[in-house]
Amino acid sequence: MRAPAWLPMPVRRTLRVLRRYFRMGMRRFDRFVAPARREWRRSLQLRVVALTLIASSVLVGAFGFFVAQRSANILLNRAQDEVESSMQSKLRYAASQLSVHLTALEPRLQNTVDITVNALADDDPAESGGSVVSIRADQIPGIQAVTSVKKLDTSGLITRDLIKAVSGDGKVAEQVRTAEVNGKKIKFLVYGSPVPTNFGHLELYYMVPLTTEDSAANQIRTTVLVTGLALVILLGVVAGLVTRLVVLPVRDAARTAQRLSAGLLDQRMKVTGEDDLALLAASFNQMAANLQRQIVRLEEMSRLQRRFTSDVSHELRTPLTTVRMAADLIFSEREDFDPAVARSAELLQAELDRFESLLTDLLEISRFDAGFAALDAEHADLVPIVKRVADRLTGLADRVGVTIELRVPDEPVIAEVDPRRIERVLRNLVGNAVEHGEGRPVRITLACDEAAVAVTVRDHGIGLKAGEERLVFNRFWRADPSRARQTGGTGLGLSISAEDARLHGGWLEAWGAPGEGAQFRLTLPVRSGDRLVAAPLPLIPRDRALDSEEAGR
The missing domain is CATH 3.30.450.20 (PAS domain)
Structure with a gap:
């Protein structure tokens, strides 16, 4: 808060200096009390003991003050009675003498x-x-x-x-x-x-x-003070011990839960006695055992599923190769067939291409699931990779009436990546944007800074509903379930792209709004193995942010 302009300059300077020193003092005070505040937030036992000491001190202090005051009044009243009686006798004696x-x-x-x-x-x-x-x-x-x-x-x-x-x-x-x-x-x-x-x-x-009375009152106050102090300390010790009996099992449960979350499924709490805490420990152990069984069962099912997918994908390769050879032969001779047979040969060729793409994606997913996917990283320029993806999808974009716009830097954008995987990610993102672009332009933007490089793919199609920005990376998930299965990809492209981004130590994120299109952002570290902190490009499109600001105005 600034000083009013009508104040003289020396006064304003003095206020600024005072405000500066006040802020410095508050920062030092915060640094001084920060450990105590942190310990207060973390320790339940400390809070219980402190609150018990405060409450007991107030109660014992009030009771001690009442007892001491009442005792002093009793002593004073007794002295008054004695003095009044003595005063009457002295008054009679003085009256008789005078x-x-x-x-x-x-x-x-x-x-x-x-x-x-x-x-x-x-x-x-x-x-x-x-x-x-x-x-x-x-x-x-x-x-x-x-x-x-x-x-x-x-x-x-x-x-x-x-x-x-x-x-x-x-x-x-x-x-x-x-x-x-x-x-x-x-x-x-x-x-x-x-x-x-x-x-x-x-x-x-x-x-x-009133020397005797004052001495007695002081002794009473001292006795009450010492007794009250001892009682408060005793209550604090009792509260600490009782809280410790409750806190220790809770801490043990927290540590056990952390080990369970880290994958040590055989960890259990120690059960002692038959009280409520023992019942809690036994119930916790039972829950952990059930979770372990469920996790082991799910892991076994997942392992069998991955193995089944991998085996089926590999086993289908051999007959697919034979069928592919026959289909290629038929497709090459389709001009000699009747129109209906020629059309069937073309459909067979297209479906075989689609089936082969699905098998390739399934094999890639199985490698990710098995942990066999390896990153072949090298220093590569991302600008030609982005341009190559755009050129290869130009034919598809022309067929659906979509224009691909490129916004890439003039200078090279060098990053330590696997070019094959990055090109596959961009091909999936741009292909999806073109298919869902509803005939509107698709914009690809590339930017970088010292630590990260980012690519955004923006379309203006049907968009995504709330919550779907996380579902789009699930396997076989489709934004429009009512669409025929003959259109679109295999449903595994974005899942594989997300795995490729994670393999690079990067992010693949999505944003969308119904009727406003969607934007996907791929963020990668410039040096392989570095940890990402921020992205050079925003996830929410700039045109959407400007529209929101204008609507707010």
């Missing part, structure tokens, strides 16, 4: 106040962190406030709000405050109450340290 004075002008009133505070504080060693007693008489001139601990600053304990509640409202008030005693910060529970006297308003403040 009741001997009838006016505030009596000279011994201050002395009585001092004696009363000292008496109330006799059992309260404030210097060691005990309770503190204080009497205030702000509304009576001449009487000074007295505190049992002379060096203690009570301004932080006896606040204005507390004084207002006690002196103004005339009721007992309390609060919790913190003060420093002997260099230590101590939390106090402060109670304040008016003292009933005959000469005016006095206030008694009783401050009790």
Whole structure:
């Protein structure tokens, strides 16, 4: 996102620099967390343990906080009850001591106040962190406030709000405050109450340290924290062990499945016990055994089928040769026969050619199936090969009214290929395009780059339906089943072409759309044995891509 144009140039430069550093930081962060993210995606055990730890930490933390808070409240309530009871007794004692004075002008009133505070504080060693007693008489001139601990600053304990509640409202008030005693910060529970006297308003403040309660609350919190932490760790260990019991058989099943997919059909899982996992392992082994039997049976049937095809093809060669010799003789003398017999001789010759082509294709397929097909690769120029295929099919194209257009480079296109096989592939592709071209031009395009060479054959005939671009390479598959078997090829041409392309380490792909024709693309590596990554020509025709863009506009 660019900075707005109305911002000053220095500001925009600063924003660009900040954005650049931000992107660099995000990339470094991604590289840093990438291993953890990858491990998180791959490990089921890690996810289960992590989620268990998170959930248990939240639950144990909430429960521990509730227990600690509840315990602290119970301790505070108990301290409040004790202080309130002690406050009542101290209030009665102070009232009885001060009741001997009838006016505030009596000279011994201050002395009585001092004696009363000292008496109330006799059992309260404030210097060691005990309770503190204080009497205030702000509304009576001449009487000074007295505190049992002379060096203690009570301004932080006896606040204005507390004084207002006690002196103004005339009721007992309390609060919790913190003060420093002997260099230590101590939390106090402060109670304040008016003292009933005959000469005016006095206030008694009783401050009790909550050291014991705080210590007990801290111990409870520590105990809850340690117990909760131990419980969370225990839950994590238990979750890890339980998950491991489930994950290990699943991993064993995955490894066994990988070995089975690699062709090691004798691999089986270890069955231990009689639980659900053992049942899973036994079922998996049973499935693997059934698959092995089926695969072996299918391989045997395929082997027999290939052998049957090869044997039949070879056995038919001998009678076909004899029939071919007789048919050639009859065909050469057809001008001396009646027209009907001459026509029969021509049909016989044509069908023998077709039958011989079928036998040749069957023998080639059997060689591919048996793994005997060999690549006789050499450095060849593909331009004359493409032109030679186009020239040989010109007669067929003229008969069906199709024009063959060539788009080949002017310079040579050298690749390490088997020229015989490549010419056969191109002959099949161009021949099919001409037969299905519906009288429209067929375009052959040749292009290359540093790593690959590609040839596309484009027709504008009936095209292919969705999904048929994969079926066209099946053996004996026909795009139009309703067409008579006397037209078209043997149904093996594209299958053999696909095998030839794979033998070169290349691709043979198809594209088509109903009513828009089809395009086949042959892609080969420039150097034999190299791995293909991309093709120099697109599979979808450029004219179709342009039409789609115009329709979208």
